[in-house]
Amino acid sequence: MTDLTADTDEGAQEIKLRSQTSDEVRALEQGAVLRGVSHEDVDVELTDDQTMIINMGPQHPSTHGVLRLMLELDGETVLRCKPVVGYLHTGMEKTGEDLTYLQGPTNVTRMDYASPITNELVFAMAVEQLLELEVPERAQWIRMLMSELQRMASHLLFLATNGMDLGAISMMIYGFRDRESVLAFFEKVTGLRMNHNYVRPGGVAADLPDGWRDDVLAVCDALPPRLDEYDELLTGQPIWRERTQGIGVITTEQALALSASGPILRSTGLPWDLRRSMPYLHYNEVEFDVVVGSYGDVFDRYAIRLNEVRESIRIVRQIVDRMPPGDYRVQDKKVTPPPRARIDESMEALIHHFKIFTEGFKVPEGEVYVAVESPRGEIGCYLVSDGSAKPYRLHIRAPSFVNLQTLPHLMRGGLVADAVAIISSVDPIMGEVDR
Amino acid sequence: MTNSDVPAAEDAVPTAVEEPALIHGVPSSLSRGQLVVHVDRDTYIQVVTALRDDGYRFCSDLTAVDYLLAADRLLPAGVTPERFEVSVALLSMEDGKRIRVRAQVPEANPTLPTLFELFPGTEAMEREVYDMFGVVFEGHPDLTRILMPDDWEGHPLRKDYPVGRIPVQFKEAPGPR
Numbered sequence: 001m002t003d004l005t006a007d008t009d010e011g012a013q014e015i016k017l018r019s020q021t022s023d024e025v026r027a028l029e030q031g032a033v034l035r036g037v038s039h040e041d042v043d044v045e046l047t048d049d050q051t052m053i054i055n056m057g058p059q060h061p062s063t064h065g066v067l068r069l070m071l072e073l074d075g076e077t078v079l080r081c082k083p084v085v086g087y088l089h090t091g092m093e094k095t096g097e098d099l100t101y102l103q104g105p106t107n108v109t110r111m112d113y114a115s116p117i118t119n120e121l122v123f124a125m126a127v128e129q130l131l132e133l134e135v136p137e138r139a140q141w142i143r144m145l146m147s148e149l150q151r152m153a154s155h156l157l158f159l160a161t162n163g164m165d166l167g168a169i170s171m172m173i174y175g176f177r178d179r180e181s182v183l184a185f186f187e188k189v190t191g192l193r194m195n196h197n198y199v200r201p202g203g204v205a206a207d208l209p210d211g212w213r214d215d216v217l218a219v220c221d222a223l224p225p226r227l228d229e230y231d232e233l234l235t236g237q238p239i240w241r242e243r244t245q246g247i248g249v250i251t252t253e254q255a256l257a258l259s260a261s262g263p264i265l266r267s268t269g270l271p272w273d274l275r276r277s278m279p280y281l282h283y284n285e286v287e288f289d290v291v292v293g294s295y296g297d298v299f300d301r302y303a304i305r306l307n308e309v310r311e312s313i314r315i316v317r318q319i320v321d322r323m324p325p326g327d328y329r330v331q332d333k334k335v336t337p338p339p340r341a342r343i344d345e346s347m348e349a350l351i352h353h354f355k356i357f358t359e360g361f362k363v364p365e366g367e368v369y370v371a372v373e374s375p376r377g378e379i380g381c382y383l384v385s386d387g388s389a390k391p392y393r394l395h396i397r398a399p400s401f402v403n404l405q406t407l408p409h410l411m412r413g414g415l416v417a418d419a420v421a422i423i424s425s426v427d428p429i430m431g432e433v434d435r
Numbered sequence: 436m437t438n439s440d441v442p443a444a445e446d447a448v449p450t451a452v453e454e455p456a457l458i459h460g461v462p463s464s465l466s467r468g469q470l471v472v473h474v475d476r477d478t479y480i481q482v483v484t485a486l487r488d489d490g491y492r493f494c495s496d497l498t499a500v501d502y503l504l505a506a507d508r509l510l511p512a513g514v515t516p517e518r519f520e521v522s523v524a525l526l527s528m529e530d531g532k533r534i535r536v537r538a539q540v541p542e543a544n545p546t547l548p549t550l551f552e553l554f555p556g557t558e559a560m561e562r563e564v565y566d567m568f569g570v571v572f573e574g575h576p577d578l579t580r581i582l583m584p585d586d587w588e589g590h591p592l593r594k595d596y597p598v599g600r601i602p603v604q605f606k607e608a609p610g611p612r
Contacts, residue, residue, distance in 0.1 A: 402560070
């Protein structure tokens with residue numbers, strides 16, 4: 001007989017019994033905004049035999065992977081909550097130091113596996129900023145097209161899982177169906193449904209295939225009626241509203257203090273979207289609305305994502321109209337391999353190709369922090385170069401990792417059933433939390 | 436960014452070693468056009484507090500770098516390079532500006548005061564830095580490992596921590612550590 005408790009013990013990372021936790025520590029646990037501020041909010045009169053500490057996860061369908069929550073419950077009410085993460089940690093930032101800048105996207109794309117294009121984009125933009133490289137127009141518009149389609153796919157996946165978590169099982173099937181229509185386009189462009197390695201330093205891996213306009217417009221035409229259907233299925237439905245409205249409320253000040261970004265921050269009414277506030281690529285040239293909520297609850301976060309799909313469709317239509325001709329990657333021999341056809345006829349091209357893919361290209365010494373708006377919030381890349389062909393340090397500021405800190409705060413005083421809704425509304429992707 | 440003015444690019448190469456302008460009494464530099472201020476342990480809290488009061492009210496990122504193998508990096512005059520560097524990315528939402536605070540942390544005593552009181556959102560990030568680099572944040576409410584198991588030895592993102600393997604079930608004998 002092995003001792004399961006000892007086997008699975010995470011030591012100091014765990015939540016302790018009420019009797020072993022001082023008031024100060026409990027005050028600190030109450031969501032970080034309240035930490036260290038006042039102790040009066042701590043329910044001191046409860047004792048250990050009135051409450052129970054249970055583990056939710058790491059293997060639990062509603063935890064979206066391997067998120068483990070330690071909950072202290074008084075009956076059905078959540079008193080304390082502590083997320084324990086790290087079960088999916090594979091040292092991707094360490095791995096990134098061993099890969100050349102050209103191989104880098106294959107690594108970062110696997111962090112946020114529900115939104116790989118965004119990861120590749122932020123990495124590529126960081127490398128380009130270190131190289132002080134200007135990317136061709138067409139490459140930038142292709143990147144925009146792909147990241148907006150990615151946002152649609154990611155939010156549709158959110159609608160699917162959020163629906164499933166709250167008992168709307170049909171929504172799960174619809175959501176996955178629609179996401180698949182976007183992924184089918186990705187497969188056509190990049191060869192893969194996920195983890196594309198498509199956005200690379202210097203541009204994108206390949207030009208858009210023939211007939212891409214029709215494919216994109218077919219997706220854009222098919223989705224809006226379906227989104228209206230989901231509105232009918234969920235948004236206006238009394239059960240859905242009962243389950244989501246007024247649950248897991250957060251204010252703007254709290255969200256800002258906790259460094260939360262993305263739909264969580266926007267649900268509090270603050271229109272902060274990097275695409276609008278600090279535009280990159282050509283987002284300042286397209287029209288779209290930043291969707292905000294007003295109550296900061298689960299319903300707002302759901303509605304924001306649903307409507308962001310509509311906004312993304314709007315952006316994609318404009319991109320389709322305005323896609324310029326030209327190069328899809330920079331014609332800088334330093335970072336771009338020669339065209340395939342040249343390799344057959346030119347020895348120099350072959351050598352060049354070989355050197356780029358074995359040694360990589362050198363990036364001048366320096367460090368940058370670049371951030372873009374991922375479907376989950378601000379994804380940042382802190383990249384340090386020592387002048388060699390591999391990053392000296394690669395750090396991804398993962399929005400899910402930071403947003404998870406809001407959980408103890410959102411959960412407090414809610415019901416266990418609401419806990420499921422709240423986890424779902426934060427939309428964490430554990431691959432990027434643990435990296 | 437553009438390559439049109441090639442002669443000017445040559446002057447712009449050593450961006451980080453131009454004469455340092457002082458921001459809140461500490462040297463600053465431009466790294467690829469991004470504003471960076473350089474602090475040490477004593478000025479860290481004071482500078483970050485001042486920057487927060489200047490409007491940088493959102494802490495987007497906090498991470499660290501181990502400069503063990505690249506000790507001779509570009510730094511403005513007056514900054515003593517140390518082995519570890521904690522890099523804090525702050526954001527001012529009013530004017531959409533970013534600033535980065537690079538704090539030098541000596542190897543002998545890798546401690547730094549926590550930013551938790553100023554930005555509660557740095558809690559998980561500081562835990563990650565502690566876990567990965569062994570930089571201790573004084574005053575942090577819950578400084579435990581966050582990604583690695585609690586009984587793990589060493590700090591994986593340090594440059595003297597080798598890439599190795601641990602024994603796993605259902606595989607051949609483990610390779611060299």
